[in-house]
Amino acid sequence: MVNTFYSEFDTEILHPSGSRRRQERTPFQQDRDRIIYSSSFRRLQAKTQVFFSGEYDFYRTRLTHSIEVAQIGRSICHYLQKENPHLSGEFYIDSDLVEAVCLTHDIGHPPFGHAGEGALNILMNHYGGFEGNAQTLRIIAETIYSTASGREGMNPTRAFMDGVMKYKALYSDLFRNNRQPENHFIYDDQKKYIDFIFGGMAVPDELRDGERLNQFRSIECQIMNWADDTAFSLNDIIDGLASGLITADKIEKWAKKQNLSTRNAETIEKLLQVVHDKKINKVFGSKIGDFIRACTLRPVQNFMSSATNRYALELVIDPDALAEAKLYADLSCDLVFRSPQIYQLEFKADHILRNMFAAFENHYLKNADPRMVLMPADTEEMVQRETDINKKARMVCDYISGMTDVFAIRTYKRLFDPDFGSIGDLI
Numbered sequence: 010m011v012n013t014f015y016s017e018f019d020t021e022i023l024h025p026s027g028s029r030r031r032q033e034r035t036p037f038q039q040d041r042d043r044i045i046y047s048s049s050f051r052r053l054q055a056k057t058q059v060f061f062s063g064e065y066d067f068y069r070t071r072l073t074h075s076i077e078v079a080q081i082g083r084s085i086c087h088y089l090q091k092e093n094p095h096l097s098g099e100f101y102i103d104s105d106l107v108e109a110v111c112l113t114h115d116i117g118h119p120p121f122g123h124a125g126e127g128a129l130n131i132l133m134n135h136y137g138g139f140e141g142n143a144q145t146l147r148i149i150a151e152t153i154y155s156t157a158s159g160r161e162g163m164n165p166t167r168a169f170m171d172g173v174m175k176y177k178a179l180y181s182d183l184f185r186n187n188r189q190p191e192n193h194f195i196y197d198d199q200k201k202y203i204d205f206i207f208g209g210m211a212v213p214d215e216l217r218d219g220e221r222l223n224q225f226r227s228i229e230c231q232i233m234n235w236a237d238d239t240a241f242s243l244n245d246i247i248d249g250l251a252s253g254l255i256t257a258d259k260i261e262k263w264a265k266k267q268n269l270s271t272r273n274a275e276t277i278e279k280l281l282q283v284v285h286d287k288k289i290n291k292v293f294g295s296k297i298g299d300f301i302r303a304c305t306l307r308p309v310q311n312f313m314s315s316a317t318n319r320y321a322l323e324l325v326i327d328p329d330a331l332a333e334a335k336l337y338a339d340l341s342c343d344l345v346f347r348s349p350q351i352y353q354l355e356f357k358a359d360h361i362l363r364n365m366f367a368a369f370e371n372h373y374l375k376n377a378d379p380r381m382v383l384m385p386a387d388t389e390e391m392v393q394r395e396t397d398i399n400k401k402a403r404m405v406c407d408y409i410s411g412m413t414d415v416f417a418i419r420t421y422k423r424l425f426d427p428d429f430g431s432i433g434d435l436i
Contacts, residue, residue: 117144178219
């Protein structure tokens with residue numbers, strides 16, 4: 010049965026000359042499968058979500074988080090197809106496409122979570138910045154595969170690439186008053202991908218403001234975003250309780266300092282009862298279903314809605330579910346992410362990345378000595394061959410941002426720790 014929701018416009022690939030083989034898988038299934046079998050996806054198993062990966066075997070990593078987001082995203086698609094009057098058995102949001110987008114949404118994130126992302130953005134200030142979402146786009150479009158001549162992308166479909174592009178504002182568009190944007194941008198040289206996903210249609214004036222353009226998202230991207238919000242707002246509470254950073258006593262003290270609405274106060278009371286009864290996993294597992302059922306669709310019109318159904322529908326979330334998710338996120342932010350323990354880990358991550366980047370920057374961008382090789386042979390060759398300093402810096406940043414937490418620590422030790430350097434350490 011043909012799904013009429015999508016057209017050839019949606020399945021068109023970035024480089025038509027590199028056409029894909031016709032086989033039993035749909036174009037969106039091919040997008041998903043290429044991500045699953047990539048080294049970029051596998052590295053997520055050793056990248057920080059909240060706690061450093063490998064510290065314990067219980068807490069979520071970027072990989073387990075991405076798998077959970079994908080499951081929620083698929084479930085939203087199935088729920089909407091069954092319950093929403095705007096969809097039908099022959100006209101529906103493709104769950105394989107949404108799964109691919111959800112699995113991919115974090116592959117551009119560097120080691121050490123958001124602390125690493127912020128550190129690299131500052132370090133790349135003179136070379137075009139760093140942003141996890143922009144790096145995800147760079148990976149799927151340019152660098153996911155190693156080849157004899159360098160790196161190349163996976164030649165994604167338009168719908169998949171667009172679904173991953175949570176942000177569409179250029180770095181330079183948000184760089185105001187000599188102030189570097191902290192996040193929510195793509196790199197300036199990625200404008201060509203904006204042109205591709207919009208099919209060459211001009212962006213209207215009302216969307217030219219960077220913040221507004223960042224909110225202009227395909228329906229698959231909107232589903233991914235809510236699935237992501239659902240996963241971290243609920244699961245950060247679970248991991249926080251397991252770690253001891255969140256306790257019933259801390260929740261009560263936190264709530265007293267907030268100006269909570271009556272509904273939010275009731276939500277906190279229910280949370281405290283769940284913690285007391287030791288039913289957090291069971292109750293929060295059911296809340297995932299509540300947040301899925303909080304979704305509906307409504308038709309919209311914009312400059313892309315006549316070209317693709319992906320922009321003709323908007324995801325609407327029940328306000329109570331939005332408020333509950335925000336409450337849990339705020340609680341986690343204050344009790345977990347702003348705890349001394351996490352700040353200490355972030356301080357260490359910042360120290361490691363700053364020193365490591367400085368070493369590579371000094372060697373490859375300022376005082377290049379071809380006799381000294383600091384990176385793997387294929388990466389070394391590409392960096393040495395590149396003459397544009399901004400592109401060279403981006404390659405160095407690719408290497409660092411692609412590291413897992415453990416690999417970044419080991420590389421730092423090899424560069425700076427006098428006691429680290431046995432034959433075993435060098436492997």
